[in-house]
Amino acid sequence: MIDSKVTELLKKTQLSVTDGRRRILELFLQHEGALSHGDIEKKAGEKFDRVTVYRTLQAFLEKGLIHSIPSSDNSIRYALCKEECSEGHHRDDHVHFICNQCGNATCLEELVVPSIKLPRGYTAQQVEVLVSGICKSCSSR
């Protein structure tokens, strides 16, 4: 059951279990894709305050429950991290896919991020790959 998983996740990350956090985490588990702040407000109904969403996302981020997906349009989206992340040693090498048709963003965690050979003098600490195009569900229509 999803509800117990939600609670378990919150406990594991030492966040106190409140209705708001449960609800938002639930959204992430159900949606299977990335959510923006706005998405969450909409999907959550008029249940709670906009400020709570900000603070909740912030808390989730800090605890490594979610990570943010960079974007070019001032609407950062967040997605659940896989198990390996929550532990503290974040896996930084994500491939993210953003569909130009439906706008959904998903993590392609199964893909390996190629290593980038940087020019002399540069040191890489993290590599993000952002692919945009047509996603699976859109192309099968």
Added chain:
Amino acid sequence: MIDSKVTELLKKTQLSVTDGRRRILELFLQHEGALSHGDIEKKAGEKFDRVTVYRTLQAFLEKGLIHSIPSSDNSIRYALCKEECSEGHHRDDHVHFICNQCGNATCLEELVVPSIKLPRGYTAQQVEVLVSGICKSCSSR
């Protein structure tokens, strides 16, 4: 001389040549790195309106003079496109580097973006690579 190059660029993209546009384009040519909306306001002095900056960046984007660099922190940065872009057929495969120390963002245009093998059903239209770490000037201090 930089001034004639600025004018030339504007003309080539069918933008009328005004002081504001000249000034902003100049900043991009001088800075050799990416600039955020805020950077531009600061660097330009109190010369012109905040709104003009928005509209100018918008115009430059549409004409393909600059491109935006995605970010995870609601501060999108813009950088000059190379020649190949301005023509209309944008080169989409950039590698961008963001320094965690000085915060500067630069385009590593000389790097080739590796091709990403997507899962069945996905079609890539654009690939962005965002590397963060320590840049050349910061590591030599």
Added chain:
DNA sequence: GTAACTGCAAAATATTTGCATCCTT
């Protein structure tokens, strides 16, 4: 009971729009 979380109000920022005026072509 205490510390942490939430909602509300309000401040601080950021972005967009309309319109009159000025400048480029």
Added chain:
DNA sequence: AAGGATGCAAATATTTTGCAGTTAC
């Protein structure tokens, strides 16, 4: 002269902060 660009004012939208009341542990 005509169309586009700019500045200003103002409307919106977004994000942050403080504080008092509530809830989780």
